[in-house]
Amino acid sequence: MSKNLKRNYIYDFDLSYNQKALFEEVKNTKTSPYFEDNPNKDSWFCAPSTWFMGEIKNLDTPEMKSIINQLNKLTNAKDIRPVFVFQEKGTSVPSHLDVIKGDYEVNKCSVNIQLKEKVGPVSFGWVDADDLTVKSLYVDEDGNSRYEHDGPIHTYYCALLNTQKMHGVPAFHDEDRVFVKFNLYDVSYEDALNNYLKNKNNES
Numbered sequence: 001m002s003k004n005l006k007r008n009y010i011y012d013f014d015l016s017y018n019q020k021a022l023f024e025e026v027k028n029t030k031t032s033p034y035f036e037d038n039p040n041k042d043s044w045f046c047a048p049s050t051w052f053m054g055e056i057k058n059l060d061t062p063e064m065k066s067i068i069n070q071l072n073k074l075t076n077a078k079d080i081r082p083v084f085v086f087q088e089k090g091t092s093v094p095s096h097l098d099v100i101k102g103d104y105e106v107n108k109c110s111v112n113i114q115l116k117e118k119v120g121p122v123s124f125g126w127v128d129a130d131d132l133t134v135k136s137l138y139v140d141e142d143g144n145s146r147y148e149h150d151g152p153i154h155t156y157y158c159a160l161l162n163t164q165k166m167h168g169v170p171a172f173h174d175e176d177r178v179f180v181k182f183n184l185y186d187v188s189y190e191d192a193l194n195n196y197l198k199n200k201n202n203e204s
C-alpha cells in the first residue's frame with residue numbers, strides 16, 4: 001500500500017515520553033469490560049471478558065501532563081481524555097468504528113501509546129464502512145486471522161489513529177496489549193494530522 005493511502009488511517013507520532021514511567025503512572029487505573037451498558041446484549045462489544053477500559057482521572061502526573069501538553073501544542077486539540085486499555089494476549093478485537101449509536105459522545109480520533117515492549121499490529125478496513133456492521137473474521141491458508149476488507153496492517157508504539165475508519169486488532173500471542181488511548185474530541189483525524197505536520201515542521 002502506498003504511504004499516502006496508509007496515511008488516511010494511521011500516522012506514527014514522534015512524542016517525547018518514557019514508556020515505563022507512563023506505565024507506572026496509569027497501571028492501577030480502575031477498568032471494566034468495554035461498554036457494559038450496551039443495549040445490544042448479543043454484540044461482541046457488550047462487556048467482552050478480554051477487553052477492558054478505564055478512564056484515567058489523574059492527569060496531573062509528570063508523563064501524563066507532558067504528553068497532553070505536547071498533544072495540545074502539536075494537534076491543537078483542547079479536549080483530550082485519556083483511557084487505559086487492556087486486551088488479553090491471544091485475543092482479537094473485531095473490526096469496528098469508534099461510533100456508538102445513541103446519545104453517547106464519540107471521540108473524533110485518538111493518539112495511542114503502547115506500554116509493552118512487544119506489540120502486535122492493528123488492521124484497518126480497506127473500504128470505508130457506511131454501516132456499523134462488524135465484519136467477520138476468517139482464517140487464511142497460512143492460518144492467519146484476517147478480516148474482511150483487509151486494509152493496512154500497522155504496528156505502532158505511538159500513533160494517531162483514524163478511529164472513524166474500520167479498525168480492529170488481530171490476535172497477538174506474545175503479550176497482553178496494554179496502552180493509553182488519548183481520545184481527541186474536538187479535532188478530526190485529518191486536522192490533527194495536518195496540524196501535527198505543520199507544527200512539527202516549525203519545531204525543527
Ligand SMILES: [Fe+2]
Pocket residue numbers: 096097098163167
Ligand atoms: Fe476502536
